[in-house]
Amino acid sequence: MTMRRLFGAALPLLLGACALSPPPARVEAPLPGAWQAPLAHNGSVADLSQWWSRQGDPLLAQLVAAAQQASPTIAAAASRLEAARAQRVGAGAALIPSVDGFASVSRASQQSTLPGGTTSQLGLQASWEIDLFGARRGERNAAQERLLGAGALWHDARVSVAAETANQYYSLRTCEQLLSVAQQDAVSRADTSRLTGLSADAGFEAPANAALARASAADASSRATQQRTLCDIDIKALVALTGTEEPALRRLLAASGAVEPAALAISALPAQVLSQRPDLYSAEREVAAASFEVGSTQAQRYPRLSLQGMVGVANFRSGGENTQLDAWTIGPLSLSVPLFDAGRRAANVDVARARYEEAVARYRAGARQAVREVEEALVRLDSTAARSSDAQAAMAGYRSAFIAAEDRYKMGMGSLLELEDARRTRLAAENAVITLQRERSAAWVALYRAAGGGWTGRAAN
Template identity: 80%
Template structure:
């Protein structure tokens, strides 16, 4: 009775203190803007982002994305983090339950005494349980659960990032191929002009300087085509490294698969709806919740700990051909441990946990702002490329017509080689500008896919399962 009264008196003020020092909230406001400040792209569906690659009509791109995700060390590392987080959650949950261990032993002894020598065998089970009176272990389990959810989201984020990187590399290669085709056509045109100029110079209708200029122009174009071809080879090798696909196989697939433009994506009217789909933002939010539980666990460590032990076993003593059997069991001790003096260690742990919580909140809000920024930037780039496409194509059509006219005049003897070369340069620049604009638009769609979370919706049980 005295023990019960002492325990009640010792624990009562600590219980009241525990109630007064509640952990900070597990959910905080991300402080999102009320609406987008960039023009929205409304030509598709955000819900279809998970199947976005298949919607390209480019089977090779979808295959490369899948292969890159399977071969990515980043995705593999994220899967390993899930396994580690799952193990930590299991351990934290097991700490709430009693531990049960079996034991067995055998020994034989002979001693110079009145007691006879013999063989003693014993076996049994023993249990230990720390009763989670103030919730320290429950908070640890909850923190581990939140970190597991965050690790699952980071796995999705890694897959989305690898998919975006692969798509960008693929579009870069396709752009390089288009630029190579333009360079090769330009080189062929300049070679033809050089041939005609050489013939005219040989007949005395052109100055030798014009023939030299035409040959120099042809050599310059051949040099650019060779350089562009080398760049395309480099782009292929980068894609080989990403997808872990043999180069010969990849080149064969590239030759047999025509490129397709990226399909459109629609973005919801409210930033919060889009940012909620970002696995990295979700992981940051879970980190806030885990840090909140860590504060609760650190606070609970400042209060008494109650533990209970028990044992049940049997023993047999054999001596002189006779057996003596014994059984025993114990319940207890029921032990109370009350922290009295630790030189401020537990208080410092609480302060450190609170500081980690504040950092997690700042990181969460920063990740939400970064998500909004990335979506806004992608929308701005999409709007810009859409507005410039018509002008770029009109400029190309005009420069092509001007070049054809200049070439016809030169061939007819009414125009100069300098005029022809000037028209050729402007046409080449316009063609390259159109190709570059197409690449910029594809990159903007990929950036929007990445910024919108890649179709991730936080559906449970979508991370890799343990083997």
């Protein structure tokens, strides 16, 4: 009669459990049908993961590999991956019976006619919670999704470190080019100062012109020194990123030259490109995990069924005689029915749903940000390509003008002010070309990063 009443009380809960309805594990992201910026060409998406080795610059590939080995960011991501793998094992283990061994020895003596004796026991105990409504399965599935997401984030960390290292490397190479221009300019101004000083001593130039030439030479020398300082700072940043000893790094840098990044192609379909983003894949897996957790918390509001069992042997020794007993049990089979918890389980469901909504919002925001990153990289690449020919033409023209002004000044037909003005415009044009090359390199690296860095592993790690 008691069991009949128990099942009668549980019947409404059992029927309600049939209505478990967690939110969808997959949601749509707001992706455009096509890119609005002009696409990059003359490259291959398939070769994105080997992009560094295709640069024609073995030092860059070596530095990227060293940075990935030394990076604490990647090490932390690997630790999170191992933790997620362990959590997945633990969540899966909750679905199968657990078995524990036991052993005990005791000795007792009583004030009676019965002799004292030693009792020893040895056996196994088993327990199993039967997952009626999928609470444990939901936890296992959520752990599996987070394991997949952690594996993707490990790849994302590698891509991020590679991009950071490449940007720092290209920044250093740009600095070296600017230093070369600054040193050449300093030598040119020092020569002009020397010639002007000789002319002033001979009475052919005003002392003010000699002072202006000396000031110009000193200014150029100062700029060259400042540029060298910036290059030293870039080298030290590379040392910190890669863990390479600075003397060894300087030797490697001196033995190789700057190489422009190789082109890479981007698919016209945003959905295809963004499917290669490990961070978006991880965010998508977090949505699925949150969905499974909603189902798990819902299931915890309904009855729980558990089964226990035991098998063992016991021995009683008294007065030189042994008495052995073998025993086994199956049960009890117990049903636990939640009746009153002051709304705790319902609150847990609300919390899980709120986390699900947050995961969906993060995923969709991440998709929009990914689209923006690709679009911006494409716009910058198109802009640098369009400005390159104009910058080269301007540099060639200002160089010719400077050479002509310098020749006129040396022949006494031009003024020092005219020469200095032509020098400034030439220097600005040369620096503009180098800076434009750096901007283009940064755009290629940004596109590599925005396209996922060649990650394609959408499977368990």
